[in-house]
Amino acid sequence: MSYDTLVDEVRALPESCLEDVAKYIRFLQYQYEQEQMAPLMETDSVFEEKLEQGYRDAMDGRTRPLDEAFQEIKARFG
Numbered sequence: 001m002s003y004d005t006l007v008d009e010v011r012a013l014p015e016s017c018l019e020d021v022a023k024y025i026r027f028l029q030y031q032y033e034q035e036q037m038a039p040l041m042e043t044d045s046v047f048e049e050k051l052e053q054g055y056r057d058a059m060d061g062r063t064r065p066l067d068e069a070f071q072e073i074k075a076r077f078g
Contacts, residue, residue, distance in 0.1 A: 010021055042050075057063065
């Protein structure tokens, strides 16, 4: 269903239904946001292990030049 069709369908509803429609749309937005965040979520133990590994890497001199790290971040998220 296209956005325009959806708008037309909502406009055709009686005004008494609009509050329920708004709640449903907010619910759908919430579900979408949760799906988008799912790859970013991890358990506390996984986070702690990554943090410890980063600390060990830094202490052992396994680091990356700052410019290289920022270029990667920009490529991934820019």
